[in-house]
Structures are given as structure tokens and as C-alpha cells.
Amino acid sequence: MRYEVIVIGAGMVGTSVAWHLQKNNAEVLLLDKKLPGSETSYGNAGLIQREAIHTHPFPRQLSEMIRVLPNQGTDIRYRIPALLRYHQALLQYWKYSTPASVKKIEAEWQTLIEHCTSEHQTMIEASGAEYLISRKGWLQLHRSEETLKEAIAAAIKDREQGVEHTVLTIEELKAMEPSANFDDFVGAIHWLNSWQVSNPSLLVKSYAKNFQEMGGTIKESSVNEIVQEQDGWKIITDNDTFYSDKLVIAAGPWSNDLIKPLGYDLPLFPMRGYHQHFKVTEKNTINHSMFDMDKGFVMGPMQQGIRITTGAEMTTMNAPKNFGQLNTVLKFARKILPLEDAVESEAWAGSRPCMPDMKPVIGPAPQHDKLWFAFGHSHQGFTLGPTTGRLVEEMIHNKPLLVDIKPFSAERFSQ
Ligand SMILES: Cc1cc2nc3c(=O)[nH]c(=O)nc-3n(C[C@H](O)[C@H](O)[C@H](O)COP(=O)(O)OP(=O)(O)OC[C@H]3O[C@@H](n4cnc5c(N)ncnc54)[C@H](O)[C@@H]3O)c2cc1C
Numbered sequence: 001m002r003y004e005v006i007v008i009g010a011g012m013v014g015t016s017v018a019w020h021l022q023k024n025n026a027e028v029l030l031l032d033k034k035l036p037g038s039e040t041s042y043g044n045a046g047l048i049q050r051e052a053i054h055t056h057p058f059p060r061q062l063s064e065m066i067r068v069l070p071n072q073g074t075d076i077r078y079r080i081p082a083l084l085r086y087h088q089a090l091l092q093y094w095k096y097s098t099p100a101s102v103k104k105i106e107a108e109w110q111t112l113i114e115h116c117t118s119e120h121q122t123m124i125e126a127s128g129a130e131y132l133i134s135r136k137g138w139l140q141l142h143r144s145e146e147t148l149k150e151a152i153a154a155a156i157k158d159r160e161q162g163v164e165h166t167v168l169t170i171e172e173l174k175a176m177e178p179s180a181n182f183d184d185f186v187g188a189i190h191w192l193n194s195w196q197v198s199n200p201s202l203l204v205k206s207y208a209k210n211f212q213e214m215g216g217t218i219k220e221s222s223v224n225e226i227v228q229e230q231d232g233w234k235i236i237t238d239n240d241t242f243y244s245d246k247l248v249i250a251a252g253p254w255s256n257d258l259i260k261p262l263g264y265d266l267p268l269f270p271m272r273g274y275h276q277h278f279k280v281t282e283k284n285t286i287n288h289s290m291f292d293m294d295k296g297f298v299m300g301p302m303q304q305g306i307r308i309t310t311g312a313e314m315t316t317m318n319a320p321k322n323f324g325q326l327n328t329v330l331k332f333a334r335k336i337l338p339l340e341d342a343v344e345s346e347a348w349a350g351s352r353p354c355m356p357d358m359k360p361v362i363g364p365a366p367q368h369d370k371l372w373f374a375f376g377h378s379h380q381g382f383t384l385g386p387t388t389g390r391l392v393e394e395m396i397h398n399k400p401l402l403v404d405i406k407p408f409s410a411e412r413f414s415q
Helices: 012-023 062-068 080-085 087-096 099-113 116-127 145-161 170-176 200-213 252-262 324-336 378-396
Strands: 002-008 028-032 076-078 138-142 165-168 187-191 195-197 217-220 223-229 232-237 241-249 269-278 290-292 297-302 305-309 312-314 348-354 361-364 371-375
Touching: 002 012, 002 232, 012 028, 012 116, 012 200, 012 371, 012 378, 028 200, 028 241, 076 080, 080 087, 087 099, 099 378, 116 200, 116 378, 138 145, 138 170, 145 165, 145 187, 165 170, 170 187, 200 217, 223 252, 241 252, 241 378, 252 348, 252 371, 269 324, 290 324, 297 324, 305 324, 348 378, 361 378, 371 378
Parallel strands: 002 028, 002 241, 028 217, 076 312, 138 290, 241 371
Antiparallel strands: 138 187, 165 187, 223 232, 232 241, 269 305, 269 312, 269 348, 290 297, 297 305, 361 371
16 A cells, blocks of 8 residues: 555644645655544644744743742643653753744744635635634733733734734623623623634544545554665555655644654653633524633633633643642633533643644754654644644645744754
8 A cells, every 4th residue: 555645643733734735746644543633633722823923932020920839820730740741851841941032933923814705715715614613803801901901012012913803891891792691791802803613523533534435444443663775765654564755744732742753852742731611502602712811711612612721730641630730720610601611521621732843843854865854832832733744745746845944843842
């Protein structure tokens, strides 16, 4: 079984890479241990974030560090084994988080984000997934005048980058979301040109189905070994062996496990998030996703119910779930909306694949021919999958590139 390209990982990123390659006449095998969109791309908040032109730097102000230290926050928590395990990556993350460095990183990051909705649109149309998309924007709620004022000033500047918003008073918010209680809030930013997906996993599955309709192959099989051969690659899975001329690694937070035996050790680290759905009733129906800016969690209207997603927990990939952060989030969420019957008996958890310089790795592998990397999209991989997919196809087929990919090259960690 020989293919022109094998893509490992059928999350939003790998599926988009496979889709673009197949569309451009490559013969592609998309390999995943699970069905497409079953891991991180299943559990996210489902936002296609045109407004996400700013990255998430490591907290460097003393006041922020003092706030995070007691480990009781809703936006960020940590576990000591993870701090020890990823200390080198975290140290780099700290170094990349100076204001000057963030400014440069964000300028590069924005070259990707500006294409996010148009690149999704191409794939949405091709795969008939329009019914999953809402273009009403989403609401960023503020509990303090101070954070609202700062956010408004930033949002006004962001207009220069094509990000559209309006500022909402509490009365306007109430009119838009009559079920919600905004007593603890002072106002909101309505991000107008970002989109909400009612079932993130189903969007990935729709793209994957369209990939198959174009002649692409999907196999559910866990990759155990990657071997470079004279004429390409041999991929040994738990139940088969596949061959290809070219290989793309798009395995999200697992990508390092796959490339380490080839001699790569990139500073990829996971940032876990949790979600739980609650049954929709007359009393808790909402029309928009709402992000509680000061507590760092999202409440979104999904096909499965109202999805509450937490902020980040710095932990190791296989650490047991710890529901402390989610339980604290739920206390705040329940003051906004009545959330009674949980849909699942246990909350979902998954890991954002993060890089210390807050940029994904997109590009050729530095030490091997015919090998490409596409991972590390951290908080916005659902948003950036299609843009990344297009770029990888353009690189593989030696076409002019949509954006300069040098800032995203794996080589940046070689020095
Ligand atoms: C709580 C939370 C909320 C989020 N909200 C948003 C949001 O609103 N908007 C946004 O843009 N992003 C959001 N994100 C981030 C986003 O979900 C991720 O960046 C994105 O899903 C990463 O996609 P991926 O394809 O790289 O990885 P994944 O979706 O994790 O896919 C990787 C795939 O690789 C496969 N794989 C791994 N190892 C192997 C192997 N050995 N063999 C075969 N297959 C393998 C896995 O099974 C998996 O399917 C959120 C994340 C979390 C956790």
C-alpha cells in the first residue's frame, strides 16, 4: 500500500493538510489512531477566531505571578510534575514573553490568522458544512471597568488588522442573551467577524468526508514506528505497514513522540483544557458563545448542549484528570446560566499543543528530505488548520506560498 503522501494525525490540522493535498491531485493516506476530529479538535470551544491576533504570553508581571501562584484560578492552573518535565520549554516561554519579543511574534502570527475565515470558508463550502457555522460573532464579558477599558482600547487598535467589534452595555447584552444573568459584569466586547462552530468534531469529520469523496484514504491505526527508506517512508502501525514518498506529521500534542526517534526534540508542551456539556432548557438557551474574560472560561451553544470549557492546566499528557479547575469554573458559570443536567457523566479533557514562542511549527523537517511538520498551534489550532493545510500543500508542491513560512520553521529551534 503505497501513497504519494501520508499525513499522520486527523485533527483539524492534519485533516486540512490531507484535504489540500488531495484536492491538488496528490494520492493521500490520512492516518489516525481514532476517527477524524476525536482528540483536541473534538473538545475545543469551537471558535474560528479572526479576532485572535494576540498570543498568550507567560505571565511576567509580579502581580500576575502572585495571582497564579496559589493554583486556585479558573484561567490557569499547574501541577509540579509538569513544571519539572517541561521546565526547559517553560523557561523559553518566559524568555519569549517579553513585550518586545511578543510584538515581533504577534506580527508573524497575524500573517496566519488573517486568512483563517477565508480558508475555512473554502473547505466549509466544499464539504457542505455550512449548517455547523454561525457568523454572529462571540461575546467577551468583563467583570471590571478596568479590564473592559483595556480591552476596548486594544480592540480599537485591532481594527487596523481587520478585526471587527462593537462594545455592548449590560442592557444590550441582556437583549441579546435574555436567559443569562449579567449582574457580575460591567459590559462586553462583541467580536463580529469570528465564527462559532456548533460541533467542532463534526466539522473535522465533514472535511475528512470531503477528502474521501475526492479520492483520499483514511485508516484508523496507531503509528508505532516511522522508518526512512531510500525512496520515501515506511510507517508501521499496530495493524499494518504503509509506504509513501512524502510524510507529514500533524499529530498535535503527540507530535514529539513520533519524531523523537528520528532525532528531533522540539520544545512542544501540552496545556490541558476540560469541557462538560449541560442539557439545553428554556431557561438557559444562549445564542452566542460567551467568554468570561476575567475568569478565563467559555460557555458555548453546541449541538451536544451548552459546552463549558476551562482555561489551561499545565500538566503532563497522561496525568489523571483533576476536576478542581472545572468545578470552580462551574460555580461562576452557574451564576450566569442555570446549568442542571450534565450530558456526560465525566468531563472531557484534552491538550493544546503549545510551543514556547507561541507559534506553530509549519514546514520541512530540518534533517530529513520529504518530511514536513504541522503542529504546535496551541490555543488556535481549530482556527488555523485550513491555513496550515494550504501552506503545507503549497510547500510540498513547490508553489508560491500564501504567507512567508520562515517564522514557523522548525529550524528556529536548531540554533
Ligand atoms: C479546552 C480547549 C478549548 C479550545 N478552544 C479553541 C477554539 O475555540 N478555537 C481554536 O482555534 N482552538 C481552540 N483550542 C485549541 C485547538 O483545539 C487545538 O489547537 C487543535 O485542536 C489542535 O489540532 P491538531 O490537529 O493539531 O491536534 P489534534 O486535534 O489533537 O489531532 C492530533 C491527532 O493525532 C492523532 N495521533 C496522535 N498520535 C498518533 C499516533 N501515534 N498514530 C496515529 N494517530 C496519532 C490523534 O489521535 C489526534 O487525532 C482549544 C483547546 C482546548 C483544549
